[in-house]
Amino acid sequence: MSGYDPNRRPDYGRDYHDDWPDPEEIRYRQEVVYGRIASVVWFITFVILSIILLRVVMLMINANRENAFVSWVYSTSEFFVRPFLGITSDPTFNGFVFEINSLIAMLIYILLIYGILQLVKVVLDITMPVEP
Secondary structure, eight states, rough: OOOOOOOOOOOOSOOTTTOOOOOHHHHHHHHHHHHHHHHHHHHHHHHHHHHHHHHHHHHTTTOTTSSSSHHHHHHHHOOOGGTTTTSSSSOOOOTTEEOHHHHHHHHHHHHHHHHHHHHHHHHTTTTOOOOO
């Protein structure tokens, strides 16, 4: 029977729904993008926190400020620690300094980066699936 069949779809060579994006693939790509963004952001944060931690240790052991490496650590970390200087007074003992402000800065940076990454997760709509 070669007549008209109202239930038969015309053959266009492929299903016309094939060009619609698959929601699971979109979610997967968003998770990949988020994972890459998070990896880069956490790496940069780790480098900054490491420099601040070196500063704390060098101040604790009263490192020679005229040494090139020590001078570089102090000058580089100064940029990141400066907004937090003066929050508390730093205990000192015979030239040794325990810089609490740097530790506060490290904590604030960790919380800030975590918050930013959670915001990126919301913007990219990467949420945990809800069980029905």
